[in-house]
Amino acid sequence: QVHLAESGGRVVQPGESLRLSCAASGFTFRGHGMHWVRQAPGKGLEWVSFIHYEGRYDYYTDSVKGRFTISRDNSKDMVFLELNSLRPEDTGVYYCAKDRIFLAAYPTYVDVWGRGTLVTVSS
């Protein structure tokens, strides 16, 4: 059974940094791209970032480019999101999510989500 478990969310002040982790199990992690999606309080879903299954390339939404960095460790079945220069508008639940197709050359779509980890940016 596919399982994704996020961790690392906490309360931080504007300008600070944070590293989110996502532990994967139940599937061949090294063969699937991975996404991060977030949801601000009372708002809808917002796609944040994607990383290729071998880490060859990554994508970001414009509002986080240059501040967030996605990475992965296929030896540990984990994906990470480094959040720097945090702003109040980065507050929300961050979901780790699995890309559907095995060994896909490009991103396809999200089929499984974790339960999320809450990041709060406030002074």
Place this chain on the structure above:
Amino acid sequence: EIVLTQTPLSLSVTPGQPASISCKSTQSLLHSDGETFLYWYLHKAGQPPQLLIYDASSRFSGVSERFSGSGSGTDFTLKISRVETEDIGIYYCMQTMQVPYTFGQGTKLAIK
């Protein structure tokens, strides 16, 4: 950026009655390889979102046959043939045709 516009933003349905949600895209979601990069998710309170429909019209594994997706190009529809109480939540369409990938605003389904 591709913008997805969902209508309605909320609907209240009597159990057993049908429901329909529209998702309109500012650009075609039909890829040159013939696939359509439009997906539907249901986000229930306190749970992670769940995939309902992929490639605009294919039902994901384990999803009830009451759910169906249709459409092409820029206009898409999610239909629930007979709403049940377990269907309450927020429905989102999403595109992965072009980065940044985007979601519709969400449609909240309530039971009358």
